Structures are given as structure tokens and as C-alpha cells.
Amino acid sequence: MTAWMIETVVLAVGGVGPAILLAARGRPVQRLVGLQVGTVSVTVLLMLFAQSQHQSSYLIVPLVLVVLSFVGTLVFTRLTGPKP
């Protein structure tokens, strides 16, 4: 098991785990914090996984995830915001 794979596993447990718990509790706007934590954790996790597998073609996934999550999170903030 390489260092990259060890870091991938650590991030999967220590980053994605708390993100799921944060996104599962509280008001909708509080769950957005979990969404953002999960996005960052999964993006970095995918980059580390691509490196561990020596497959640079996998790197398109975290790149697309960053862009889509930015737009998606903004949509969620708009939808969970108070209606005027």
C-alpha cells in the first residue's frame, strides 16, 4: 500500500465521514456546511486516488466535480435562503 493510498483512506474516513454526519443533521443551511466539507474531501480524495493508481486520466473527475459543486452549492444556498 503506497503513501497515496494510505492518504486516500485517511481522507475517506476522516474527511468524508464527518461530512456525511454534518450533512445529515440540522437545518438545511447547516447541512450545506457538510456538503462543502464533503466536496473538498472527495475532490482531494479523487486526486490522491488517481495518483495512487498512476492514471492521470482519472483527474478529469475531480476537476469537473469542483466546477459543478461550486454551481450546485450556490443553487442550494439560493433555494434554502429565505423567500422575500
Place this chain on the structure above:
Amino acid sequence: MSGVTAAVAVGLSAAGVLVIVACAVLALVTNDLYARLHFLSPMTSLGAPLVTLGLAVSSGWSLTAGQLLLTGALLLVTGPGLEVAIGRTAAQQDGIEPLESPE
């Protein structure tokens, strides 16, 4: 890749992973929403760039490193904006921030 380069790459990425995990756990144990938002900033501004730099050092001067750096740069740029958006939405719901006036 030489031993020094590999050690630097692994060290940078390990430091970044530690920052991300620490911020995630601290955000989990914190009860206040606004305090949780403070822990998001180091994840996108320090943790993710450290991991990105470590992976780029490991990849060497190549298109792979360019793609890695682009992903890290996007995380670095979009993170604070999202945190502000979430904080502003929460403040509007709590009545701290006034709602946007209709145009």
C-alpha cells in the same frame, strides 16, 4: 523521482490531508454554524493546495501537474466564495442580515 523529491511530495500531501481531516473533525464537534464555517477556510485555502502541490511535485513538470494545479486553484478560488454564500444565507435566515431589497 528521487528520494528527496518523493519525500517532499509525500510530506506536502500528508500535511494537507492532516489539515483537511482536522478541520472536518473540528467542524463536526462544533455546535455553532458560524464557527463551523471558520473551519472550512483552512480546508480550501491550505489543505487542498498543500495536497495539490505534493501531487504536482510527484508528477513532475507535465500536463498531469498542470491539471492537478488547475483543480487546486479552482478549489482555492471557489472555497471562500461558497463559505460567504452559506454564511450570508444563514445570517438572512437568523435575521442578522437583511434580505435583499427587490429591484
